[in-house]
Amino acid sequence: MTKLKNLKKSTKSNLITFGIVILFYIVVQILSGADLLTSSFSGQLVPICAYVVLAVSLNLTVGILGELSLGHAGFMSVGAFAGTLVWVLLCETAPAWLALILAFVVGGIAAGLFGVVVGVPVLRLSGDYLAIVTLAFGEIVKNFMNACYLGYDSTGIHFSLKDSASMGLADDGVVLINGAMGITGVTKASNFTIGIVLVLITLIVVLNLIHSRAGRAITAIRDNEIAAQSIGIQITRYKLMAFITSAVFAGLAGVLYSLNFSTLVAKKFDYNTSILILVFVVLGGIGNIRGSVIAAAILTVLPELLRSMNDYRMLIYAIVLIVMMIFNQSPQMIAWRKRIAERFAARRAKGKHPTKEVG
């Protein structure tokens, strides 16, 4: 116990975050072992993990680097398509675990490469300009993947941006990406355990990055770019580091997400998804990693819990979101919560040391 108390404040906070994730995993495993989980909830476990990873990785850009990115779904899309392609090509020949690991690695690398391509020119901008450019990037990826036809036959790989006929596949050809229909007939591979492992890896990397020397440099850039530059911090390098790490994990989350469904379409990764992830981050608290984890999990489950409301579902979802935002983030509410907490603490202190009150 004393050891725990002597831990650094940040380490303790990190341990609590890991503890929450692991506890969630154990509870779900016990419940599913006892057959107490509804199929509705167990069906959402993998998407929850994917959204948690996305929220944590976006928080790295938005909260730690302090740049607003509206194209996170774009990186997710790149990772999802790259990873799923690898999985589709390998899952029948290679052992499943190898194909799966390769799918994740390729998905992460592909998204990371796009992170470099987008990051190098874009990180010269900041604020609103960066937000608009990342938004455009997300739309480009979506529209490109929507128009992308890819297949192979005995003569090699065929590609077209027009229609599937213009690929000129031979009779033995296999269509891999079929434009707007995307990739279909994917054998599902994701499960909750893989999801939780990915969440833990993301947390370890992101939390360590934040509390490392590089992380302090990144937050220094966020707080005052000119001051950071004046003390010799390489702005571009650290900005890119945060941005690319964020992109890689978005790609990994994309792979996890897409391998949970038998079909993958580019339409899913539009700006609505980017905004959704941003909502997780904002609700959980910008820069607050644990908040992102919890907010992503709650906001993924919430619409499903509201199904009994029928036609009013989306309306109530929006209202609940507004109320939660105000309760969580408005300064007055924070002050009010603090007052309440103090009152409780005072009362508890009273109960513990009644003599002090007399004296």
Next chain:
Amino acid sequence: MKKFVSAMLAATMALSLAACGSTADTSSEASESTSTAASTDSTAAESGATGEAASGTPIKLGGIGPITGATAVYGTAVKNGEELAVNEINAAAGYTVFDWKFEDDEGDAEKALNAYNTLKDWDMQVLVGPVTSTPSLSVGAETVNDNMFMLTPSASAEDVANCGDNVFQMCFTDPNQGKVSADYIADNALGTKIGVIYDSSDAYSTGIYDAFTTEAEAKGLEIVTAEAFNSDNKSDLSTQLAKCSDAGADLVFLPIYYTEASQILVAANKSGYEPTFFGCDGMDGILAVEGFDTSLAENLMMLCPFSAYGEDETTKTFVSAYEEAYGSTPNQFAADAYDCVYAIYQCVQAGKINGDMSASEICDALKTEFTTMSFGGTTGENQTWDASGMISKAPKVYVIKNGAYELAA
């Protein structure tokens, strides 16, 4: 403090709305159940006379479709069609044949799977849905694992039926529509130079387009231009139309939905370009587009299994009941959904399935039944299914004359 007050106000508003919603729902449900109860009473005597027990465990019928989002128009039509059929059947049978529940999927694969799981928690036994192709693909794969019978009213991608032998379609597949359209155009010499305008971001549209081009080539039709648009830039389609005009197309093939098609017709009217327009089943509903001058749709041809202006008894009953219940003319989405429920009811009547069987047993029974039976409904007579789950029914080509569909010669 102000914020706190506003938050509380928002919360009260939400609660009151929720209260309104739930009371409205329960009252309508209550009235429904009372009406079925009443009909049970009235038919109780009859069934007593025939000696046949007019009761049984209800079969739990689940529906999935977009009630919100970009494709909500189609999902709502399907929902209404299913609801109408279930109410009719329950009233006619004198007892609750089908317990029916419909879940929203927002036209999204992830939400569709959530909706499916929710319905599974409700112990659904037969699935009528989803409405659109991508959700159907993701749900279809899951129904194969669960051996749950799935009959989709309108998800027309070929891959949907190929998910497994438990997945059946009520609509034509996209490639089939493209092929039949090309054949019809070639056989009736409707045009020599063909222009195509399609939605490249939509699975339905590209599916038809691909098959159409292949078949057109085989039939010796000349496609002079193929113009694409996508869901992000469909507010003005006059450019695509102008290109067809420049290429000298005398027939423009529109494998798209009616909302966009109505814009094209308006643009064509403005520019004075008068080719023959030919659409597929997505065109059905164009006469009901708000603010659209229906005279512009005159002579528009479409390949469609259903016409709300049909003269046969089934269609007439359906259309008048639908108009009475929902205040609008049903389109082929509603008709397909209506037929889906009746097709399953046909199996119930044949005594092949009942509510006491498990979902998997029902699935096995329905698989045999659907591949052997012939079904007649609002979307055609003598409809049969092959083992893969694809439907075969006579394609009909309608042409719009005087604001109504007329069977083309």
